[in-house]
Every structure is written in C-alpha cells, then in structure tokens.
Amino acid sequence: MTAKPIVAGLDLGNGYVKANINGLVRVFPSIAVKQFNTGHHTPLTEDELGVFMKDIINQMDLSFSSPLVRSTERRLFGERALKSGLNLEEFDVFARTGKSEVDLSGVLALGTIAADRLYEFYEKNESLPASGKLKVKVDLATALPIGEHKLHAKTYRQKYVNEGAPHIVTFHNFERPVHVEILFEHVYVANEGESAQYGLMLAKDDFLEMIRREAVKRFPNGELDGITGKDLVSAKNTLGIDIGEGTIDFAVFSNGKFNPDASSTMNQGYGSVLESTLTKLQDEGYPYKSRKELSEFLHNDPSPFTKRKWTHVKNVNQSEENRFGDVVSSEVSKVFSRVGGFTEVIFVFGGGATPLEWSLFQKLQSRVAEFGDDNLLPIVYLDSDFSRFLNVQGLYQVAQRLRQAADSGVKKQVVKAK
Incomplete structure (x- = not known):
C-alpha cells in the first residue's frame, strides 16, 4: 500500500x-x-x-x-x-x-x-x-x-x-x-550550519524576540537599542558556529548566500569533551561505558545518594569544557581572520552550545575584541533547548x-x- x-x-x-x-x-x-x-x-x-x-x-x-x-x-x-x-x-x-x-x-x-x-x-x-x-x-x-x-x-x-x-x-x-x-x-x-541559518531566517516571532534579548543583554550601554530579532537573522554577512557532538561547523554567509570557501568544519565537538571526561573517570574506577550514559547522568538532577559523585563528575567535565573552549576560540580566530571584516552577526547554537557557554562566550568576546574596539559585533548565543532544532x-x-x-x-x- x-x-x-x-x-x-x-x-x-x-x-x-x-x-x-x-x-x-x-x-x-x-x-x-x-x-x-x-x-x-x-x-x-x-x-x-x-x-x-x-x-x-x-x-x-x-x-x-x-x-x-x-x-x-x-x-x-x-x-x-x-x-x-x-x-x-x-x-x-x-x-x-x-x-x-x-x-x-x-x-x-x-x-x-x-x-x-x-x-x-x-x-x-x-x-x-x-x-x-x-x-x-x-x-x-x-x-x-x-x-x-x-x-x-x-x-x-x-x-x-x-x-x-x-x-x-x-x-x-x-x-x-x-x-x-x-x-x-x-x-x-x-x-550543517547552512541549514541552521535557513532555520533562523524563518524563525517565528517568539524565537525572534528571544534572539533580540540575547543580543541586547550583551550590550548594557544601549548600543543595540532599536535592533529587532528580524534585523539580526536577516543580516547578510554572518558566522554561524554550530556546536554538535562530533563536529563544530563554522558556516559563513556572505551577501546572503552560503560561502563554502570561507566555511569549515572542526572535527571535534562536545562529544570529545564527554569522551575525555569518560576516560578520566574510567581511570578512576567509575563504571560508565559510553558518553551517552555519562551525559544522561550529568543532565539529571542528582539524588541525595548520588550528589557527591555527581559533583565530582561535574567538576571533571567542567575542566574538560574549559580546555575545549580554548581550542574552539582559537579555531574561531582562524575563521575570523578570513571574514571578520565583513561579519555583522555571530550566532552560536547547537546541542553543545549551552554546556560550553560558561567557558566559551568570554573567550569569543576576547577574540572579537582583537579585531578592533569599535567592532560592534553581536554574538547571539542561543540556548541548546531551542537551537538544537x-x-x-x-x-x-x-x-x-x-x-x-x-x-x-x-x-x-x-x-x-x-
């Protein structure tokens, strides 16, 4: 049938x-x-x-x-x-x-x-x-x-x-x-990353408002007052950083079109953080067999009986996240050196975006600042719960x-x- x-x-x-x-x-x-x-x-x-x-x-x-x-x-x-x-x-x-x-x-x-x-x-x-x-x-x-x-x-x-x-x-x-x-x-x-930009371009009003708020809160002196979410997603020259589990894609759009020559992939993603954490924990005698099992443990609230173990696992993982944030920000510098002078907005999204935000966002800001203090460049860091889709x-x-x-x-x- x-x-x-x-x-x-x-x-x-x-x-x-x-x-x-x-x-x-x-x-x-x-x-x-x-x-x-x-x-x-x-x-x-x-x-x-x-x-x-x-x-x-x-x-x-x-x-x-x-x-x-x-x-x-x-x-x-x-x-x-x-x-x-x-x-x-x-x-x-x-x-x-x-x-x-x-x-x-x-x-x-x-x-x-x-x-x-x-x-x-x-x-x-x-x-x-x-x-x-x-x-x-x-x-x-x-x-x-x-x-x-x-x-x-x-x-x-x-x-x-x-x-x-x-x-x-x-x-x-x-x-x-x-x-x-x-x-x-x-x-x-x-x-990958190109398709996410299409998703941004077709975002609904609620999502556009979230994007606007995310951009504006990084500029407390009002530099982005009057900017709308539609303005941000309609920018013609953008860099999308799509943080997946196995790769990070740097998707460059130039004059409104995907630019394959300037775009690139880093063959590591948030999964490599979990793998590094997993290796260290296994060396310590922890029984986790896969990064999926480890991820499930980290993302569930601990019980009174697992709180101590959860805290230790979280600390080990954050150490690996911070190290990985340095690697990612260095890769962004390479991309930015090619297209930074034309880029209007940077979007950070994907399933690995939120876990890395505490470490990565400040590193990205520092990298952008290296290209000039007058560079009014919004970094729109999107929550994984929304941006993974x-x-x-x-x-x-x-x-x-x-x-x-x-x-x-x-x-x-x-x-x-x-």
Whole structure:
C-alpha cells in the first residue's frame, strides 16, 4: 500500500536524531545495537500493538536492504538499545570516517522514515497491513558536516536516490515481518550550519524576540537599542558556529548566500569533551561505558545518594569544557581572520552550545575584541533547548520546496561536491 509522498528533514546528529516528517518532530538518541542472537524474540500480540506504536522509535527491531546499510544484522533503537546491555553502535567522534560512510547514518534515517510510515498506517487502520508490505515516497533534505560535504555529498545523495530503486526496511517485532519500501524521489544534502541559518531566517516571532534579548543583554550601554530579532537573522554577512557532538561547523554567509570557501568544519565537538571526561573517570574506577550514559547522568538532577559523585563528575567535565573552549576560540580566530571584516552577526547554537557557554562566550568576546574596539559585533548565543532544532527546521523548509522546484522545471544542481 502506497501513501502520498512525505516531506522529511533529517538532522542526523552525533548525539541525537532530530526528524521533522510532515510537521511532526521526533528526537531520539543516535544509537542502535546489532543483534547476533535473535532466537529469544517474542512477537507482539495484537493487544500490544497500540502501546508499541506510541513508542515505536524506542521499541522497533529492524533489518535493512539498502546501499546505505552494508551489514545485515537486525538492530534495536533508542531506549531499548540503551537498556539491552549490548555494545552501542554510535557515531565515533574521533574517527576519520564521516557520517556518509558509516552504516549508522542509513540505519537511523531509514528507521525513522519506516517508523513514521508504519505509525501513520496503524493510526488510520488500527491494524498492521494485511499484505505485510507498505510503500512510501519521500522528499528528503539532510545534511553533512561542511568538511565532509565538500568531499562526499554527491556520493551520499546517490545512495539515497539508489538509481530509482527502493530501500527495504523490515520490522521483526510481529508474528509476521512487515516490510516498508522507501523510495527517495527528491534529495537535497545541505551543509550543517547552512541549514541552521535557513532555520533562523524563518524563525517565528517568539524565537525572534528571544534572539533580540540575547543580543541586547550583551550590550548594557544601549548600543543595540532599536535592533529587532528580524534585523539580526536577516543580516547578510554572518558566522554561524554550530556546536554538535562530533563536529563544530563554522558556516559563513556572505551577501546572503552560503560561502563554502570561507566555511569549515572542526572535527571535534562536545562529544570529545564527554569522551575525555569518560576516560578520566574510567581511570578512576567509575563504571560508565559510553558518553551517552555519562551525559544522561550529568543532565539529571542528582539524588541525595548520588550528589557527591555527581559533583565530582561535574567538576571533571567542567575542566574538560574549559580546555575545549580554548581550542574552539582559537579555531574561531582562524575563521575570523578570513571574514571578520565583513561579519555583522555571530550566532552560536547547537546541542553543545549551552554546556560550553560558561567557558566559551568570554573567550569569543576576547577574540572579537582583537579585531578592533569599535567592532560592534553581536554574538547571539542561543540556548541548546531551542537551537538544537535549527538545522532540522531549516532542512524541513528546504524539503518542502524540492518537489515544487522539480515540477516547475527549475533545474538546479542540488548538491555541489568536489
């Protein structure tokens, strides 16, 4: 059974997947586990389907037939993966291999879309498909780090397009497998950070007001009085610093257009802070096995019984954050030396922005001041809770326009890659 084409913006972050499919936003950890022993599998009963569908991302058991996924093992996702006790498959923030080259990207992208299709079918029919098969056509916008985009975007896009053939995702949660055939009709691969700027440009009034307040509070003498949030996001020459878990992208816009020559990627992100903290704690005998486990511990309020341990872990992590802030600010100086004379606004955002703010913001201010005391340059530092969605919202806006552009006969080279 084929549904009408869906529109999908997928931000496959090193820490979390952010997906916007037909306006429905889902967020879940960028992890999976491979299953090598599936003999203990107990299929769901009909009475259990409703509960499963409400938490499908965290409960699904999938296999893949796709050029995006080379291995054939079944995989678990989300909370079920975390609690399985099996070795986590997660993006290696220190590896030289990029997102476009590892199975996990395809696993997460295809799994998200397949989950959406099956969920939609169940919501309408309150049953699984009698044929055991569903089909879906997709208009997709996704992204790669700027450095990786320059080398691999074209090949990555071709894997999705798959010469017009479908990708097959199989659910193994039920008495009979359910196959979802996914056909990508239109695909755009953006630069990370570039797509976030599109999200800023299309921000709603509440978000624009937050942006204005964030900029103005850094200038207590009234230098930015009268400036609006729209003024800030509409600036033609900007630097966006997108702090992810595995990379930091420095996205430069010149005269309102993305400038790939001046933009760059730093192949470390907030995940490297967590990895360094994890190594030190493991040397001290702490039992944490993954940065995801460590991150969950740090971001939950401690109980009276864990307060002392939490404080020690927090102190170790802050020491690593401060060291990493020096590295990032040094990298900003390199970018600023190329485009600083033209830059009007700096935006700092992403999932790693808030944890680093206490250390990084002052370092950025000092770097900017090196280029002249009269340089009225707002640094808009956006809270991670809001800004982690900028990339996916920008990607969704792009995906909405792909079919219209193709149908109107506008011929564009969707992905430029060397």
